[in-house]
Amino acid sequence: MTGHDLYLLSPELSMAGLATILVVLDLFLGRKDLLAWVAVLGLLLPLGFAISLWVGLDRDGTGQMAGLFDTLSVDKFSLFFKFLFIGTTAAVVLTSTDYVKRLGRLQGEYYALILFSATGMMLLASTTELITIYIALELTALPVAALAAFMRDSRSSESGMKFLILSAISSAVLLYGMVWVYGYTGTTNLEEIARRIGDVGLRGDQPFGGYALLLGVVLMIAGFGFKIASVPFQMWAPDVYEGAPTPVTAFLSVASKAAGFAILLRIFYVAFPWEAMSLEWSAIFAILAVASMTLGNLVAIPQRNIKRMLAYSTIAHAGYLLVGLAAATSRASEGNLLGGPTGILFYLGGYAVTNMAAFGAVIAISNKTGSDRIEDFAGMARRAPLLAAVLTLALVSLTGVPPTVGFMVKLNIFGAAVDSGLTWLAIAGALNSVISAYYYVRVVKVMYLSPPAAEERVPSPLPMTVAVTVAMAGVAFFGVYPAPLLDFARTAAATLRIALIF
């Protein structure tokens, strides 16, 4: 370990340090409401390190800095996700303040757990080695399980138990898959795995070029399927989302999902880039995509609880995102090789601002009404004009109607599917977006047309207002002018091109 390795790890280290400081500070600080501001301002430190790494990469020109015995790769792909996680974490902390106030004690631990989980996610985006991937994944999941059970009441602890048990089962399945890949190739380094698979040669008569690889890859897809809540591994999501504290639900649905896709892209593009394999795994992802979006959207329709509805909507969005993984183009055709990954990164950026806006509004409103039921959102247009407008814009963006960012990201990812010859998948996605309009618009209708249950206005504290306004501005701005975000995603995805050279 050298100083350079520490520098490569600096965003993660400063994030973990910040979390530790918050726990200690919680012991001394009388005014607990300052903790949130300390957390948010402290996030500037990892952000600064990440920016400095990005600038360093630009100056360097190599596009990649490897460190810690080749287990860690700092490149624009991982930095894109680090920015995304830092931004989401800041938004989650800001929207949590009111919720956390009700806890009384343990406020420092609450923020610290969020930051520890974010540390795991940032690490996950840069790891290039199976053991480190597993450790980072657990560092991501375990704090979230504790957070889900944080309220310690009946629903919250049930939600934590379900998340922990299913996450542990999926980890075991994932590990079994990783071990088979390790056994077949004799290494846990992703690039080395690709090289050795190439050396051994893919066997044309066996799926994935060998039964051991078939078992390994399928089990790994199953394990990650749990993490991103894609059908048929989605059953934990609705219960966990409903029972967990709402800011934690937001964190799960935005950051956790982005982390899952970061590592899926990294593993499948770096370790299994061979054309014979990529055509087979892209077929698996295509089926998962269409199943996820259809089931998510259809089951969301009868939901009465808004958190449960957003959980099913999240499953549907996992389906749209998987379209990007299915769009792994055949090398022979002169298509845009990185259309799929670019689409996923762009989608995750747009989805993050949209979902944070939606959850921010839901948190503020249900803090006041004490209920997550959709009918209790009646008349919110009069009781909380700003929050109702934010929620409306976010739901419109989730549906994918212009001029919101939701439209742009969907257009991009379905375009990537068409480019790689998956027109049927793009059509399925478009049809699904139409179905989803039904349940999203229903919430808007309740807010604007139903009479309010009470006339009392819904307060929105300053941190919350800041968070939802920024998120709403993002939704609207990138909806009209998506070029900066798209260019950012394209630059980040270009890192994966190195892997495709084989």
Place this chain on the structure above:
Amino acid sequence: MGLESFLAVGAIIFCIGLYGALTKRNAITVLMCIELMFTAVNITAVTLSRYVVPAGLAENPASVSDDVLQTLLTGQVFTIFIITVAAAEVALGLAIVMAVFKNRESVFVTDATEMKH
């Protein structure tokens, strides 16, 4: 006793663990079944690192370079990490089961149905 026997033991234990984790009612039993799954993974990792990896080693045992040694031990290092993380997972799991029990006087996962509707 060859490679196949060890892999078969691993696969059988994994399947028993998975079956138990998905069908048992008691949350504690479910956690124990998850431990079985991790154990199966450990057995497989150690077996593969012992039998499959040293292909270069079998050809010329004298030429054990540091490189080969590193790959040789990867599976066993993996196992140590899995044991450690699994312990953390169970500690947290038991704490959460305690919280559920305090609320509900039951550790049966089939009773955890508050949010079905």
